[in-house]
Structures are given as C-alpha cells and as structure tokens.
Amino acid sequence: LNTAYLAAAGVEQGQDWRQPTSAVDAYPLDWTVTHGGKTWISFVAGNVWEPGVSAWREVVEGSDAPAEWVEPTGAHDAYNSGDQVTFEGAVFESVIDGNTWSPSAYPAGWKAVP
Known part of the structure; x- marks a missing residue:
C-alpha cells in the first residue's frame, strides 16, 4: 500500500x-x-x-567497496551474516546475525575481507 x-x-x-x-x-x-x-x-x-x-x-555506486558501517539502532537494522561494510578503511563481513557491534567493538562478529 x-x-x-x-x-x-x-x-x-x-x-x-x-x-x-x-x-x-x-x-x-x-x-x-x-x-x-x-x-x-x-x-x-x-x-x-x-x-x-x-x-x-x-x-555506493561505481565502487566495489560496500557502504560505510553505520551503528544499528536495533534489531530492525542490525547486520546479518554475509553483510559487508567498510570500517576504518577496511572491508569486513558479518559472521553473525543481529550484529549491532562495530568490527572494533566486537571483532569476533566480523571477518576481514581481503
């Protein structure tokens, strides 16, 4: 509607x-x-x-890099497994669902993407 x-x-x-x-x-x-x-x-x-x-x-148009990490405000905009972000100049992929932490705040929730 x-x-x-x-x-x-x-x-x-x-x-x-x-x-x-x-x-x-x-x-x-x-x-x-x-x-x-x-x-x-x-x-x-x-x-x-x-x-x-x-x-x-x-x-992010015209770039292979994903969008900058934005702090989620709740479950509705948390990152899920496979979501990629750019954070402090590097690319990371979430390895958990419901990820509301930055790669520096909870490194176990993210893996660096080469």
Missing part, C-alpha cells in the same frame, strides 16, 4: 527524502532516496526514519 500511496502522491524512487507524516506515507522496503548528497535504500518496511540515522543503508 505504501508504494501505491507514494505513487499517487507523486513520490518516486530516487527523489530527495522527505519526512513521512504517518505509516501511510512511510517508505517501503527497498525504496531508494537521496539525502545529504548520498543515495540510500530502505532496509525495512514502513520506514519513517531519516537516512543515516536508522533503517537505511547507503548505496
């Missing part, structure tokens, strides 16, 4: 982020927006959060 509502309101994928006013105009899972000079993709359904704060992942 969110996708249909957004389309009816003239909101399209890739447009500038705007603060949703309710669950009705919240961003659906996998919706892309631009914000702060970056492109973001919604990591959850019913996303009302600001990109860079919670429930969004940065889309």
